[in-house]
Amino acid sequence: MGALALVFTGCLALLFIRLWFVQLAVGAEWARQADLNIVSVDSIAAPRGDIVDRNGIPLATSEPHLILEVDRAVLPLEVEGDVIQRLAAILDVSPTEVRKEVESAGSGLVATLTEFQIDSDTAYLVLEQRPNLPGVRLRTLPVRGYLRGDMMGHVLGHIGLPSLDDLEDQPWLDTNTPVGKLGVELEYEEFLQGTPGKVAYRVNPDGDILEEVGSLDPVQGSTLWLTLDVSTQEVVEGVLVEALDLANTLKEEDTDRVLPPAERAAAVVMEIDTGAILAMASHPGFEPQAFVGGIDVATFEELSSRQAFNNLVIQGLKPPASTFKVVTYVTAMEEGVFPQDVSSPEESIECSPQLAADFVDASQLVWRNWTYPESDGRQNLHEAFRRSCNVYFWEIALSIWRKYARTEQEGIVQGWAREVGFGRDTQVDLPFENEGILGDRQLFEEWQRNQPWRVRKEGWQGGDLMNLVVGQGSVLSTPLQLAVAYASILNGGVVYQPRVADRLESSGGDRVRTMERRVLRTIDIGSETVESLRADLAAVVESGTARRAFEDMGPTAALIGGKTGTAQAFTDQDGAFHDATAWFVGLAPIDDPRWVVAVMVDEGGSGGAVAAPAARAVFQHLFGQEVTPLVAGEDTER
Amino acid sequence: MAVGRAIEGVGGLFRDRPRPTPDVIMFVLTAGLLALGTVMVYSATHVRLGAETGDPTAAMRRQMLFAGLSLAAFIAGSMINYRRYRRIVFLIYGVTVAVLVAVLFFPPIQGASRWIPLWSFQFQPSEFAKVALVVVLAGFLAVRPSERLDWKRLGYALALTAVPGYLIFRQPDLGTMLVIGVIAIGILFVAGTGVKQMAVLLAAGVGGVTAVLRLDILRTYQVERLTGFFDQTADLQGANWNLYQSQIAIGSGQLFGRGLFQGTQTRLNFIPSQTSDFIFTAVGEQMGFVGGAAVIIVYAVLIWRILMVAAVTSDRFGALIAVGMASMLAFHVFVNIGMTIGLVPVTGLPLPFVSAGGSAMIAMAGGLGIVNSIWRTRTPARPGGPAP
Incomplete structure (x- = not known):
């Protein structure tokens, strides 16, 4: 063991000598190297x-x-x-x-x-x-x-x-x-x-660059x-502010009730044959510059308390209300489902003030049309669409329920809705898109398992389908989803990816990437259905719920087609009253549509009164007309 | 055996103490090295971590945690009567080999399967295998009362060494494999291997190294490190970069060093793996020859204390454990410091208790704890006296 101790001593002594050599004998040279060495x-x-x-x-x-x-x-x-x-x-x-x-x-x-x-x-x-x-x-x-x-x-x-x-x-x-x-x-x-x-740089220890x-x-x-266009965007943003003012003026004129003010609105303008978005506006907004160099906490909190960072066009979920009737319309035409004893879109029924459903489940039994206590006269599918008659569409739901309840076919409306883009993301090239909700038996069952507070225990009922066919209840969508749905139906069944980016170029001008127009899927939809819907959308503007809103446009109004929507006012769990959501989705030129415009005014009241005039102003700009101030349209659908 | 007697003489000063007490010097020096490691890791990491993550103390806090666990391992090793291991040496050996096999199936990190992930830590079995092998070889070779080892037992001992050695080589971890070999040579030497046997072993060793170099068993980087060592001016940007930068750092420390947290080389990250294998460069640059020499002396005293335990214990098993631990510690110190100052080729071995790396610290501290346990029980309990 002594030998071992000797070996260890020798090794450590070697270290000692070598350390002395490196640090003291030639250390000065190494130190000079170190000074040179600071790169x-x-x-x-x-x-x-x-x-x-x-x-x-x-x-x-x-x-x-x-x-x-x-x-x-x-x-x-x-x-x-x-x-x-x-x-x-x-x-x-x-x-x-x-x-x-x-x-x-x-x-x-x-x-x-x-x-x-x-x-x-x-x-x-x-x-x-x-x-x-x-x-x-x-x-x-x-x-x-x-x-x-x-x-x-x-x-x-x-x-x-x-x-x-x-x-x-x-x-x-x-x-x-x-x-x-x-x-x-x-x-x-x-x-x-x-x-x-x-x-x-080679620097010396003082940081001087050598x-x-x-x-x-x-x-x-x-x-x-x-793909956005500054001039269109400017108009759309201005129109939203005007629409909110208009909605709030109408609320003040309403002496019967005290209504909460409208504060949020959104609109989108998209080319229907490419998916390119010309304008996308959401109010309230924020200045991106505020974030450069760090946003201060007070500003950030003020903006977020008003939900100013939410892009309602892709994130604002609302019941689409009567604008959803295009889906029910397409289902009726394509699947041949009409009210009881009606076998064609031309046959009419009475658009009565209210409808008594013969459900034996937990569904609501009495359903009132928005014209209650007045009748709206006899109407066929085209007239019911133009006048936004809920009774006609409810009768379609009842026919589906009678024939197909609890079978595969029960979900035909949702099937068409999903095809045109409800309840799924549009794949727009922007982050944090909300995919919305599209209710059916399967979703309700899933909710009963995971989120039982969202649905009643009886599950999916006939009344749920009645609500859904008029865009209420368990269907929630964003303005962009509506724009995409209208575009895909009216262009004959091609669903394009909506997008805000056109291309990327290097700072030297070379093309880095082009965002080609992208077909997400195609829908098999009859040209008769498309033609019929096109005519009826035009009729809505010509003589239906949106007529008065487009009066100011003069003869050009004949080039517009669209649909109003007014989502029911409701009182939330906290007891706060929320006014109706105003919608309008329009297309132009209606003979061969090029643009779709979707406008949503949250708690804005009637779609015909507030949202349709806003869309009218946007169309005026698209047609190169002078944009005239907003004037209230007809107060419909509530 | 003159030195051996001298050590025994010094040990004799304590021999007749009535109550076996722990070796305070060993504990204090170990704790001191752990503290030094914590400070050095901080000095080498705080600038980069502060800039990159805003948390300059992250590496240091980890090192402190390991230092605490190491002290706990030391104390635990001291408290357990080491004689108990004797009965279970083959169980220890079996578990060690099993874990070394298991580690080969974990996903490699930077090309080496050396670690088993455990929560947020990387458990490195080979570090514990070294300590385990010391105990196993000591237990296997201490059975014979006679001074001479026969060829058969020598052969078994070599086989016992070769299995973990090969598994570690497969990881690959050449440095640790060499430690395994050195431990075996140290223990065999003291266990009574004859001159002829030693000569055969050495010849086999030299032959083995030559074969390894010739037969392309080593990876390219391993060969480059070796050949780079023999021509230290070649390829300064490549294989010799570490060595060159580490000598610049240490050399620039000169007599008193540049001062704690002042060394530009350490702060500015010129040296790769500085907190692990090249931690001595941080000592050398910041604390100079005075600090570096002091660290070497501390290791010398530690090794001296361990050898003294070997010398004074009446139990052959304990003596061989102590010899194995001393060999392991000495080899680590010699190779680690030696490579930073260009004395031996670059080999990835940690500087005991100072380099970052939890497994090595804890395993070695546990090993020293076992040595301390030998020291506490070095004389058999006298009838009526206090329990050892």
């Missing part, structure tokens, strides 16, 4: 790609801003106080402010002094004083600029520093470079972010061309 690699942030409208009008750009950085790893602690004093003098602010900013980064880290505006004079002073400002650097940083205030806020979205989740998913992200958080800023983040550059070792220029992100 500082700086990342150069890439400017985010621009965002422009379909005509190239810039919406969001990247502007270089000068900022100051203090590298606390390089700034010796003994002189930190002096450096802060000097910086404060140059920036003409108090040393306490500068200290606060510098200390916002931990010791040994780089503090970015974004608080202070650096103009070229200040920059010059900093450069001149450089020897007295160890660790202080000037840097240009590209900063996002939104050029049009809150316009298209929901489509553009906003940026923000990456969250911990973002960093986990994409570990290569720089913690100081903002990323897209909402809208196309998020959806197209990978194209917009660009590629950061790098520059490597030489540049190498560099790589940053590459700006791609330019995103939207």
Whole structure:
């Protein structure tokens, strides 16, 4: 064992001697090497790609801003106080402010002094004083600029520093470079972010740059061309504000009741043969610029309390009400289901003030039409559609129930609804889309298992189907889903993916990617049905529930077809009264439709009175007419 | 055997103490090294972690947790009478081999299947296998009262060593495999291997290394590290980068070092694997020759204490355990520090108690605890005296 001890002693002695040699005999040379060895690699942030409208009008750009950085790893602690004093003098602010900013980064880290505006004079002073400002650097940083205030806020979205989740998913992200958080800023983040550059310097321990070792220029992100059109968007956003004013004026005129004010509205304009969205507006909105450099908590909370970040076009779920009747209409025509004793769309029944259903289940038995206590006369399918007669459509539901209850065929209306896009996402190229709800026996059974408070224990009943065929009860959809449904039926059965982005180009102008129009699915729908519906949609505007709303448009009104909708007012669980939701979905030119316009005014009252006039103003713009002020249309359907 | 007698002489100072007490020096030095490791890990990680995650102390807190567990392992090892292991050496051996087989089926990390994920930790069985092998070989070779080992028993001992050695080589973990070999040589040497047998072993060893180099069994990086060692000026950006950077860091520390948290090389992450295999560069740069030498002396004292336990215990099993632990510790220290200063080729072995890495710390602290248990029970209990 002594020998072993000797071996160990020898080994440790060797370490000792070698350590002495490395650190003391030649240590000075190594120390000199260490001084040469500090290579500082700086990342150069890439400017985010621009965002422009379909005509190239810039919406969001990247502007270089000068900022100051203090590298606390390089700034010796003994002189930190002096450096802060000097910086404060140059920036003409108090040393306490500068200290606060510098200390916002931990010791040994780089503090970015974004608080202070650096103009070229200040920059010059900093450069001149450089020897007295160890660790202080000037840097240009590209900063996002939104050029049009809150316009298209929901489509553009906003940026923000990456969250911990973002960093986990994409570990290569720089913690100081903002990323897209909402809208196309998020959806197209990978194209917009660009590629950061790098520059490597050899620096001495004081941080003085001895030489540049190498560099790589940053590459700006791609330019995103939207399908949206600034002029149409401007009109649509303005019309929504006007529609809310109109709704609230009507409420004030109503002396019988005190109604809650309308505060939210949304509208979308889409090309029916491509899925390209021309305008998408949701009110209230926000200014994306508020998020650049970090949004303050008070502003954020105020905006979120008003749900200003919600894009109601893709997230606002409401009962589509009578606008859903197109689905029931198509089902009736395609499946040949009509009210009892009626065998063709031309045969009429009495649109009575109320209907007594012969259910033996837990369903409601007496159903009142919106004209109650008046009768609306004898009507066939076309007339019932034009006058939005609920009784006729309820009779269709009753026929389905009598014939098909508890069979496969029971869900034929929902089958058509799902085909045209209800209860599923539209796959629009924007994040956080809401897919809505489309009720049927299966969904109710699922809810009874998972969320029993949502449905009564008896499950799916005939009354639920009656509600559904007129767009009430267990059907909830977004304005975009309605636009897609109308577009797909009226273009003959092609469901396109709605989209806000047209193409991506590199900052040099090369095409990076084109978002081709994309067919999601095709629906087998008879051309007779489409033709018949087209004529009836035109009749709604010509002589139906939307007639008065389009009067101001003059003869051009003949080119419009559409459908009003008014979702029932209700009192929620907390006892708060919610006024009816006003809807209008229109198409033009109705002979060979090109655009679909969907307007939703939350708690706006009647669709004919409020939403249809708003759509009229949008069509005026699309036809190049002067956009006239909104005037209330006919108060229908409630 | 002059040195052996000298050690016994010093040990004799304590021999007749009435009550077997724990080896306070061993405990204090171990705790001191654990504390040093915590500070060094912080110095090497706080800048990067602060910048990247905003939490500069994350690595240090982990190291502190492991240091705490290591002290607990030391105390646990001390409290358990080591003689109990003797009856279960083959159970220990079986479990060790089973776990070493199991680890090969876990998904590799950076090309090596060395770890078993446990919650948020990575359990590294080979670190515990080293300590286990010390106990197993000691138990197997201590059965004979005579000084001489026959060829048959020597052959069995080599076979016992070869199985875990091969499994660790398969991971692959060349450094740990070498430790296994060194442990075996240390224990066999003291267990009474004759000169002729030793000569045969050495010849076989040299032959084995040559075969490994010639037969392409090693991965390219392993060969590059070895050949790089022999020409340290070649390929400074590649295989010799670690060695070059680590010598710059240590060398620039000079006599008194650059001061704690002041070394540019340590703070700015020039050295890959700095918190694990190259932690000594942080010591060398920040604390200089004075600090580095002090650390070597601390290890020397620790090894001296362990060898003294081997010298004074009347139990052959305990003596062989102590010898094995001393061999393991000495080899780790020599290879780890040696590679950072260009004395031996780069091999991935942690610096005991200082390098980041929970398994190695806890296993070795537990091993020292066992040695301490031998120290506490070094003389048989006297009738009527206090229990050992």
